[in-house]
Structures are given as C-alpha cells and as structure tokens.
Amino acid sequence: MTEALWIFFAFTLGLLARSAGLPPLVGYLVAGFTLSGLAAPFDLQTEDNLILGELAHLGVLLLLFTVGLKLKFRSIFRPEVIGGSLLHFAITGLVFMPGLYLLLDLSTADALTLAIALSFSSTVLAAKVLESKQELRAFHGRVAIGILVMQDLLALGVMSLTAGHSPSVYALLVFALPLLRPLLFRLLDASGHDELLVLLGLMLALAVGGIGFELAGLSSELGALLMGALLARHPRAVELSNSLWSVKEVFLVGFFLQIGMGGLPDDHALLFAVVAALLLPLKGLLFFGLLLLFRLRARSSFLSSLLLTNYSEFGLILASVALPQWLVPLAVTVALSFIISAPLNRLAHPLYARIARYIDPLESSKRHPDEQPVSLGDTRVLIIGMGRTGTAAYEELRHTESRLMGLDSDPARLKGHRMAGRNVFFADAEDFNFWQTLDMPELEAVILCLHDIEGKKIAARKLRERGFTGFIAAHTLHEDEVPQIREAGADDAYLTMNETGVALAGHVNQHLNPVDRTPLPESLG
Known part of the structure; x- marks a missing residue:
C-alpha cells in the first residue's frame, strides 16, 4: 500500500512538474510534502519511512558512483577548486554565524553549525543537472563537481567533530586504493555487457564504497565517489555508468521524496526557508567573485556558480547529527532552494547570453590555463x-x-x-x-x-x-x-x-x- 502511494504521487506530481516546464525532481519534492501530510490518514508507518530512507541512500550512492566514473582527480587538485571551496566555506561561516546568533537566539556553537550547514551546496542536484545536460566533463561542470567534493570532505570533517568520533585507523587504507585499480579494471573487463556488469557497479558503489567506508569510520558517499573515480580511466566506464542509469534514477526518486517527508513545516520553518532562499543570490555572487579571482572566464564562473547556488542534502545530514531540532526547517530550505535552482540551471546558457555584456568585462585579462x-x-x-x-x-x-x-x-x-x-x-x-x-x-x-x-x-x-x-x-x-x-x-x-x-x-x-x-x-x- 505505502509503496504504491509513493509511486503514484511521485509519478503524478513529477509529470505535472515536467508539464509546467520544471524538472520532475521538483514534483518529487512536492510529492514528499504531500505524503507527509497524508501520513496520519493513510497510516504510513515509521518502518515505511526507514525503507524509503534506505532506498534514498542507495540512490545517492549510485549517483555519486556514476559521477566518479566521469571524474578525473586532476580536476579536484586545482587552485580554483581548493581555494574557491575553502574561501567560500570560511566567508559564509563568518557572515552567517553572527546573524543566526543574534536573530535566532542560538548558542555560538549552534549558530556556527547552522551556518556551516547552509554553506554547503547540493552534490546530488548539481550532478543530476550536469548529467541531464551532458556537461559533467565540461570545464564549468568539472569545477563545480570539484568544489562540491571539497565541500563534502569538509562536511565529513565537521560531522566527525560534532558527533564526537573520528575515523578509525583503517581509514588510512584509503590512500592505498589506487593499488586496486588493476584488479578493478580486470573485474570490469571480465563482467561482460549484461547483468554481471550491473552487479559489479552495485557491489563497488554500495558494498565496497558504501559499507566498506562506513566500517572505516568514513562517509559512504565519499566511498562511492572514490570507487567510481578509480574506474574513470577505463574505456568501459561510460558503459558501466549507462548500465546503472535506470536503477539509479528510480532510487533517486526516493531521495527527493524523503526530503519532503521529513515533516510538515510550521510557520517558523517556512519563514526560515524563505529568508534563506532570499540569501541564495549572495551565495551565488560569492562563488562567482571567487572564481573570477582564480582567472576563470565570466561564462565559466557564471555557470559553475549557478550550479552551486542552492543548499545541500549534507546540511540535513549534519543537522540530524548535531541540530535535530533544525532538521525540518533545513529540509524545507533545501527543498525550496532546489525548486529555485533547478529551473535556473535548465536555462543557464540562455541566461548567460542575456547578461554576458554586463559580466564579461569583469573577467581577468589573464586567462586560466584550461581556458586559453x-x-x-x-x-x-x-x-x-x-x-x-x-x-x-x-x-x-x-x-x-x-x-x-x-x-x-x-x-x-x-x-x-x-x-x-x-x-x-x-x-x-x-x-x-x-x-x-x-x-x-x-x-x-x-x-x-x-x-x-x-x-x-x-x-x-x-x-x-x-x-x-x-x-x-x-x-x-x-x-x-x-x-x-x-x-x-x-x-x-x-x-x-x-x-x-x-x-x-x-x-x-x-x-x-x-x-x-x-x-x-x-x-x-
């Protein structure tokens, strides 16, 4: 019964969103809030939500694994990626924390944690947008994904500190992962083109990357991403990604439903989400300015910044660990940012064409090496x-x-x-x-x-x-x-x-x- 309701509302509202010119994921978010309101009349049990949570987690792991399949490590270890992510993280935390401290009457620690949660951008949304537009390997796509990976690493560090535990000594084995590449290449060669190929992808993303990294005290999301990246140089990496496409898409519907089903928001949560949404342009402008400082062209800076102008699912994970009382307001905030960001990114190239004459003069006369x-x-x-x-x-x-x-x-x-x-x-x-x-x-x-x-x-x-x-x-x-x-x-x-x-x-x-x-x-x- 419950699963049938999930499918019915997800399909119906996803179809309505697409008919309105919006990405279907906007409909899935609305479906989640609708299901949250129907939880009592239809007797949707906590166990059902746990099942949906597991499906959502699997979808995120598979998405990050397929992102890793198209990711080159050299795109992360770049000045604009490391510098842009760290500077944005620091500036956002310093700007947001005093406002949250004064306006919401929070403790210093809670204000800082909430500011950090709002500093992150959504890896899932950006990857989904880039994938749908075939721009994961475009320069602006690589920059955005690199910054998001850095943010995810920062989020993992913050969660470890707030949860009071640190990775186990086995986490050091991560540095030996490149030694596994020849074995993984052989497994991929031996897997053929049918169900064994799908099972290999699921095993690496969910078992080795997901559970394996969790046992070492690390993030399963990071594990899935790294396992995919280890295979990125294999000639059949694209075929592996395509074989997982339908499984990943179905599970990701669960992710967006889960965000909406976090609970119906009250007036306080709605007000917080609206104010946070009004601050989104400042977040995007900060990214844009920082990327211009690293000599990216105005076009690349604009497209990358637009991808990063949203709030992150990692903020929800951080809130569940350190600020559970803020989980619903943050869920509404993330959902609202998705509703704003997804259509804007769909129109990113026409938007740039409209404002190019205003922002192109802002770029440096010295070009980034990759944009010569x-x-x-x-x-x-x-x-x-x-x-x-x-x-x-x-x-x-x-x-x-x-x-x-x-x-x-x-x-x-x-x-x-x-x-x-x-x-x-x-x-x-x-x-x-x-x-x-x-x-x-x-x-x-x-x-x-x-x-x-x-x-x-x-x-x-x-x-x-x-x-x-x-x-x-x-x-x-x-x-x-x-x-x-x-x-x-x-x-x-x-x-x-x-x-x-x-x-x-x-x-x-x-x-x-x-x-x-x-x-x-x-x-x-």
Whole structure:
C-alpha cells in the first residue's frame, strides 16, 4: 500500500512538474510534502519511512558512483577548486554565524553549525543537472563537481567533530586504493555487457564504497565517489555508468521524496526557508567573485556558480547529527532552494547570453590555463578521441597526410602518443568552452572516435555551429546511433563492426588472390 502511494504521487506530481516546464525532481519534492501530510490518514508507518530512507541512500550512492566514473582527480587538485571551496566555506561561516546568533537566539556553537550547514551546496542536484545536460566533463561542470567534493570532505570533517568520533585507523587504507585499480579494471573487463556488469557497479558503489567506508569510520558517499573515480580511466566506464542509469534514477526518486517527508513545516520553518532562499543570490555572487579571482572566464564562473547556488542534502545530514531540532526547517530550505535552482540551471546558457555584456568585462585579462584559446594551426585532418580506433585511423593517415592532429581528454594517454611521435594534444570535446575558443583556419576533415555517443553529437554539432563545412565522419557500435550522429551534423557514421568485417574480408581476399607486384621486365615496360 505505502509503496504504491509513493509511486503514484511521485509519478503524478513529477509529470505535472515536467508539464509546467520544471524538472520532475521538483514534483518529487512536492510529492514528499504531500505524503507527509497524508501520513496520519493513510497510516504510513515509521518502518515505511526507514525503507524509503534506505532506498534514498542507495540512490545517492549510485549517483555519486556514476559521477566518479566521469571524474578525473586532476580536476579536484586545482587552485580554483581548493581555494574557491575553502574561501567560500570560511566567508559564509563568518557572515552567517553572527546573524543566526543574534536573530535566532542560538548558542555560538549552534549558530556556527547552522551556518556551516547552509554553506554547503547540493552534490546530488548539481550532478543530476550536469548529467541531464551532458556537461559533467565540461570545464564549468568539472569545477563545480570539484568544489562540491571539497565541500563534502569538509562536511565529513565537521560531522566527525560534532558527533564526537573520528575515523578509525583503517581509514588510512584509503590512500592505498589506487593499488586496486588493476584488479578493478580486470573485474570490469571480465563482467561482460549484461547483468554481471550491473552487479559489479552495485557491489563497488554500495558494498565496497558504501559499507566498506562506513566500517572505516568514513562517509559512504565519499566511498562511492572514490570507487567510481578509480574506474574513470577505463574505456568501459561510460558503459558501466549507462548500465546503472535506470536503477539509479528510480532510487533517486526516493531521495527527493524523503526530503519532503521529513515533516510538515510550521510557520517558523517556512519563514526560515524563505529568508534563506532570499540569501541564495549572495551565495551565488560569492562563488562567482571567487572564481573570477582564480582567472576563470565570466561564462565559466557564471555557470559553475549557478550550479552551486542552492543548499545541500549534507546540511540535513549534519543537522540530524548535531541540530535535530533544525532538521525540518533545513529540509524545507533545501527543498525550496532546489525548486529555485533547478529551473535556473535548465536555462543557464540562455541566461548567460542575456547578461554576458554586463559580466564579461569583469573577467581577468589573464586567462586560466584550461581556458586559453585553442588554434589548430595548419591542421588539415583532425581526429577527436585517440583510443584504439582513433590511433588506428591516425596510423593509417600519417602515411599520406602530414598535417594531421589528434585530440584526447585523457592526460595519461597523451604521454604515450607523444612518445610514439604522434601529434596529439589535450582537449575535451564535451567542454563547450573548448568550442567557443577553437580556431581551425585550414581544417578540411574531422574523424570522431569518441566512446560516448553524446560526445560525438556535441562535437559534430559544435563544429557546424562554428561554421565548419568540411567532412565529418564518426564510428559507432550501434545502428540506432547512426541517424543521431548524422542529425547532429556528421556527414556519415560507420558501424565499427561492419567496417571491421570489411577489413577482415579484405585481408582474406588479399591472401587468396594476391596481386603480383613483380616489376615488369624493362623490355616490356
């Protein structure tokens, strides 16, 4: 009975939200509050809420695991990420604490804890927005996720202090996790493409990352994220993420329902949430200013800041540990911030286009290294994605084409290519900033060898938007993806297995019917 009500209200209100042009998650939040109001008439038991809480937790772990699959550690250890997150954390705490202390008549410790809870932004919402827009690997997406990971680490530290316990000595084993990467790669290779692949993802996210980290006194959320990040460099990381998509989406509905079912708010909670919502622009402006200080372009600073302009589910977790009396007001605050933030992020790019002329002059004349304009020089043929297929194409073309260049988003792969004498450089085809600054004066042909269908579509679309009229070819494993790639702007897309079969048949034909290449006698020449 209870599960049927969850599904009914989540679907109905999610559909209404989508019909109104809002993300379905807004409907799920409203469904949660509706169910909270119906708890007594429908006899929704505490045990049912505990079950929903478990489902919600699983959804968060799976989401963070899939975020980790697309995360590169180098995107975290950057000045704008570490500096931006720490400065925002410190400034927000110092500004919010006196106001909370004076206006709410709290103790100094409670005011500081509540200020810290309000300083965090939502990893779940940002990851969900970026994932839905295929911008997890875009520069502004990497910056936002990096800052959120830093905030999560800060939240874990604060929760350890307020709960009066610290991680166990086994937590030091986290530093040995990179040693597991070869084993994890072998497991992923051996898992095939069916249910074993899904089970591997669930085991790593929920068992190894979730329960394993909890036993070591660390956050299960951090564990799921790190386990995903360990597999991010594997060629099948995208396939693993896609295989978990439907399971993760269903469990995440439980997360948003749970926030709303935290309890019906009273007048005090509603007033607190409204005031906190009015302060959201200040939170976003602080992020925007800090990122500009680290020499990000105004566009990147704006998009990253908009993703971070909300309150965090980690604030609820912190409140459950240190400020249980503030759990419902914070739940309403987080829900209201989601309702405001989600539609704004859906319109992020049009919003930037409207205000670009006002904020672009604010950016530094010195650009961030990752946002320098890119020029292809006299390159005639460009290969995007230098994995096995891209490398094979490069080797075939290098015999006849001297003006050849490859691009790849994996820094570790670049070293091997350069040692082999290939003209390969770093670039992320899914980073919209890359296309904004790309100069390609003599480019005539592009080969798309990216693993991800979305990457191919983005690259083809952006090339055409930049005025490129040359030939674009791509490869794909799936026949239903061919029309999508062509529609995005590619001249043609070839099925990898078909092309492999043709090449194999050519080799066999050459063996059975060798061409006589013996030079003709001079008398017959």
